[in-house]
Amino acid sequence: MPKFQVIQDQIAQFIDFNMKNEQERRSVQDLWLRQKKEQRILIILDDIWTNINLKEKIGIPTGEDHKGCKVLLTSRRQQVCLAMDCQKVVQLGCLDGHEAWNLFAMKASLNGSADDAIRKVATKIIRKCQGLPIAIVSLGSALKGKSCHEWKAAYRRLKDSRLTEIEDVNEENDKSLLVF
Numbered sequence: 001m002p003k004f005q006v007i008q009d010q011i012a013q014f015i016d017f018n019m020k021n022e023q024e025r026r027s028v029q030d031l032w033l034r035q036k037k038e039q040r041i042l043i044i045l046d047d048i049w050t051n052i053n054l055k056e057k058i059g060i061p062t063g064e065d066h067k068g069c070k071v072l073l074t075s076r077r078q079q080v081c082l083a084m085d086c087q088k089v090v091q092l093g094c095l096d097g098h099e100a101w102n103l104f105a106m107k108a109s110l111n112g113s114a115d116d117a118i119r120k121v122a123t124k125i126i127r128k129c130q131g132l133p134i135a136i137v138s139l140g141s142a143l144k145g146k147s148c149h150e151w152k153a154a155y156r157r158l159k160d161s162r163l164t165e166i167e168d169v170n171e172e173n174d175k176s177l178l179v180f
Helices: 004-014 030-038 053-059 079-085 095-110 116-129 133-143 148-159
Strands: 043-044 069-075 089-092 174-180
Touching: 004 030, 004 053, 030 053, 069 095, 089 095, 089 116, 095 116, 095 133, 116 148
Parallel strands: 043 069
Antiparallel strands: 069 174, 089 174
16 A cells, blocks of 8 residues: 555655644645645656545646646556556566666676676576566566575576466566556
């Protein structure tokens, strides 16, 4: 569940608005009204999993309420985009081999001096990730600093599973969505 108060605090900090008043906390309506005073504002919400009423839950003016306020959100669930009446949906494809290697190498901290045995396993792992950034980032981060033995064990476990067993990922829809 999103932490709406944290999101509100981050927006308030950015626009130099104090969310605390005499009663200890301003309302969502107060934040909404303050944001309407901003001529232009871009709010980025990353990895949204459920429909959120931006006005009621966070205090973000949208649509006709404030044409200068733009919201960009990312989601792996197309139904979230539909439920939130997104104006434009951009479907992102999977990474190609070179992009996948670069992302994985960065997350796993594989540099030029990395062990050849680890590089060989890394190549197999990247292939198994099928260009899915979320899988590449998760596995690369998890294997960072591990021994070659641990890399091989991770690959054996990965080899027997399917990425399509991850919720909302299937052969037809194994893409991330960028929505705004």
